[in-house]
Amino acid sequence: MNKNAIKKFAIEARKKLIDSVTDKAGMLGITEKSCSDPITSGTDFEVYKTVAGTEVTLNKRQCDQRNRLVSEIEARGFEAVVEEVAYTWFNRICAIRFMEVNDYLPNRVRVLSSEKEGKLEPDIVTQAPDVDLDLTAQEKEEIINWKMSGTSEDTDKLYCKLFLKQCHQLHDILPGLFEANSDYMELLFGISYTNKDDVIYMLVNPETGISEADFNVSTLDEEGNPTGQVEIIGWLYQYYNTELKDDTFAKLKKNVKISKERIPAATQLFTPDWIVRYMVENSVGRIWIEHLRAVDPSTDEKTTAEKFGWKYYLPEAEQEDAVNAKLTEIRTTYKDLKPTDITCIDPCMGSGHILIAMFDVLMNIYESAGYDKREVAFEIVEHNIHGLDIDQRAYQLAYFAVMMKGRGYNRRFLRGRDGKVEPKVYAITESNEINRNHLQFFGTHLSEIERNLAMMQMEGLLDTFQDAREYGSILNVDACDWEVLEQFVEDLGTTGQISFESVGSEETQNQLRKLVRVAKNLGQKYDAVVTNPPYMGSANMSSNLLQYIKNYYSDYKSDLFAAFIIKVEQLTKGKGIFSLITQQAWMFKSSYKELRPKIYKNVIINMIHLGAHAFDELSGEVVQTVAFIQSRFCCENYSGRYVSLEKYKSEKEKREGFFSCPKQYYAKEISFTDLPNQPTAYWVSEKEANCFTKFKSISENGVTACAGLNTSNNERFMRLWYEIEYIKIGFNCNSYDELINNEKKFALFNKGGGYRKWYGNQMFTLAFDIENFNILSTIGNHLPSRQFYFLPCLTWNRISSAENFSARICSNGYVFDDVSPSAFMMESDMEYVLGLINSKPFCKLLCILNRGMKTETGNVQKVPYIIASKNQKELISNISYNCVMLSKQDWDSFETSWDFQDHPLIREASTVVEGFENWKSECDVRVQQLKANEEELNRNFIEMYGLQDELTPEVENKNITVRKADLSRDIRSFISYAVGCMFGRYSLDKEGLIYAGGDWNGTYQYYEGTFTDANYAEAKMNGQYTWKDLGTPFYYLPVEGKSPLECWKVDDDNIIPITDEEYFSDDIVSRFVEFVRTVYGTDTLEENLDFIANALGNKGDTSREVIRNYFLKDFYADHLKVYQKRPIYWLFDSGKENGFKALIYMHRYDADTVGRVRTDYLHRTQKFVESAMQNAQYTIENASSASEKSKATKAVTKYTKQLAEMKIYDEAIAHIANQRIEIDLDDGVKVNYEKFQGVEVAQEGKKTLKVDLLAKI
16 A cells, blocks of 8 residues: 555645635635625525635525535534535545446446546546436536537536536445435535546546555455455544644644644544454454353354454453452353344544454454344444444544445345345544524424433433533533433424424434434443543643543543543443553552542453554654553453563564563553552562562652753753853852852753763753843753752753663762653762663663653652662672763763863874874773773672572673774764864863853964064974964964964964865864874874864865865764764855855854954955966966866856856855844844844846845754
8 A cells, every 4th residue: 555645645635625715715805804794685596706806696506505615604603614515525526436446336327437447537537417316407407518619617517517526426325425315515525537637536446546556445455355445544634634633733832732623633643444343353252262161161262263253353361260260250141142242443543444354343243143144234333233433534534434345245135124224334523503592493292301311311401412522522421311312302393383483493402313313322231342541641632622531531630541441441331341552550650549540440351562663653652552451340360461562663573572572561551550550560570569568669769860851942041052152151169159150150950861871971051140040040940959950960861761760970069850850869969860760770670651752750769779788789880980981081072062172083192093093992991891881880780689590791782881982983083073163162182171252362372474584494404393484474382391382373363164175274274284283293193183084074186175075065064963963163154056165163252253264265255266267267278188078167157156156145244244243142043043043135027035144053
């Protein structure tokens, strides 16, 4: 199945249909802003002014349709109605396509395509007017005239007429999808098969549309299952909602809650077929197998399921004798069960996937009981299957899916058996628009007692279903006498007695019929309930939905799926079976701790723990799911079967893993209740469980873990440390008062980070001066846990799985974020506790309490704590301290650390090769030592916990969180360090950070370069440091015993050009070559440049060309990556032609920087390029060699493009240069960077062009 084609069609079709419906509404005088009144009217017509300014005349039927349309718009809004009309026609078009491909249409004539390959004209057009569509004589005449005309306009009219007539015919057999011909939606319908931009051509085009095979019920998947029905309907529904879903989540980011109209799009998720089969076979199928076992106790579950072809059925786990006795007793209730007795429902049916699987399993059951297959289709729809959904479009597709399933089993199914086929699948209906005054006209022939009862119950239902689409199937419907209610609704006593009060009562009767059907589905109980409920966190719920959840599901309000777990249980009969696929959060998270005991009151028969990637349509680790089967009875010692498929990384892998070698566990729910918060930790061994009763928790042993602050606006308050002035950061402050007394604005800030143990991830700062402190005290979470700010701590990343739990030590001076919880204790215990929580036993025990992508602070505090002997504690603390030192050495070897001293490749090395080999050796030793340390810690703690049978001390290399040498990465970081030295951030004359804001002239001294002294010339020629041209000005860091020329020379104007040819004396490649020469000497210069070029791997004939190409193409991308899109070196960039590029150092920026970039570099570059182009043109005119001319011609083309690019760039940069913009480093990179972007440049006769002065981040 080509999902890409399906997705493309569904998304584009929605756009086109919405546009078409909007245009059609406009031609009726209806827009989003207003519904116009008629400009002229008569007894049987009305005239309206269209949005185009023309007039349109509507006949009486069309007027009625328009009036209904206007009423709907007034009640629900223009956008909602347009969306409904668009998706209804989408569903109808797709339904007709499905039916014509499978030859299910009553007249067996194709409507959208032709049976003749390559024929564009649909067969219905070719055969008109002779096709069987109940055409009137007038309609036939119109069709003939249109065909004879042959114009595209008449052809479209012809096709629209035939299509609508086909829809009218289908109303007789599919009234749930095709409304009667009075449907107002016809007014907003337009269609064409000749227009290649129309929906029809997009659908049936064999090259770019959806393949017929994807609609064909005979098409089989790799397992031999038919895919042409369930798959295509499900994917069309999901993909149709794509843009609406994206828009809904975009609105959520702006704090716009999910409205009832958008709940379906936001929560819809097509469940993989194999998971659906698992749920249905183990619920509906299990009920029948229990019946067979009751009849014949020797029945083998596995063998029986295999005979039925139920691949995903899991036999019951082996039980104790007492449990088996109880199960045998329960099983007797199924002994007299007949297939027609099995009632089942999907209360969140979506497009009907689960209902179709139920249909297939029930068909197996009926056939095994000797029923005729053709009759079974009717029995299933009449007795067994029920469905509900909040979404009208989902109902349409589910209804259609069930009807087509029946048609697949019985050719005559659509014609009915004793009247029309009416599946008990419905869309949730609301009572808002029902006229309660009309109730007085109902039930007039009932007895007084029955009428009063019906009236009371109907009033209750009308109250219950107020805004029902907001709540869906979690609605609680009181028990009712459904037979009396149905009689009440059918007994309308206004026949022949129409009065002012009774007008519209027939419409009310239709509304009440729908309401009672829906209420009955929700109000009765079922043998099997199977569903994939919507997932929606409480933070995203509308106020109405959230309040309803709080009122009726208060202990389960964290997510909508939790309320559905409770509702599904309520819908299930005693000893019945229910199955759901939900997010796994309920199994572990503390916010569901009230839900878990409720779940454990019913036996878990089996479970497949899917984890992440169960849905290929959902990338990442966020949605982690579990599917499970429960029976509604309690048995403490019942042993459930649990299949773990978490390790598999795709739908396919999980399905294959289910059959191959899944991890299977057997656990009793009573075993979960002895663990803190009662997690569904089915895999836990007895020794692991005993740790929680044998040892006190970490919080009971003097360790306090807590979450930190939430700013509610990180962009306002948080900065990466290298964005701001270094001198404004408060390092090693012991208190807030010390921060303020030292006149520091920014505090160190723990903000999580990647997987790293022991030390590191120290990148962030927080604006925490008095002004910002006071603001933060009133927003976000109001600065909780303040008593722990600035204290030494252990910290970790909350956004990580417990399996990858990694803690780091922090000295005094830190504030911490809510995504970076921290633990506090006596300083003498810190290394010991750090060793403990970074050990394998700790992670193993934490995983029992915590699964998923977030590690909850409360769970960390509940992990058992081992109290060591004095000698053990000292040993462990020493090893842990050594781990911290090793990790700190690694962290400080990279320039994103504020304790970075110099680049490791320049330490005691005569060549880059030697420097890299030394660095590689250092890294390897560090990795091995850290690995040995961690394994020793594991060995100690495994023994102390008594988990020798559960764990081994070995640590995989991938889990050692210090870095190994990486030639490409390390050479690039070497180049970055060189650039930092060029700008004066670092220096070859002194270790560490030299300048990051503040007083430049207090740090560096200026050398003007106007010297003639021979001694200086001798120093230039023979000294360690050299400079390109005698007399070039520079800054230098004063070093005792060194003259200025002997010091490392820093760029004087804070601008280093990057050009594709060497135009300037401070050309970046020349400066880099000078850097390499300075570090390693002249003798090995070429050798070093070659090594660097080879490591970079860029194109170029020489090492210098390779390095130049790296600066032109890759340096800035690398810089953005290393500095997390907060660059400290800014790239002025004219565009993709590489006409002009120049770097500046943001901490040295001043108001004249842009002006200098323009006049001293851009303009000079333009002149250089103009000169180079003249030379190339001279070569073209005078060279005798063809190759020289060709080369020169290419050069002229390049120079021409570069000059054009620089001309536009010059106009933009002039605008900013004249403004002399100031920047404030306190605002960070993002705010300041934007000041130089999106400069508008006027173009004669063209749209204004927006130009970015700086390369995009």
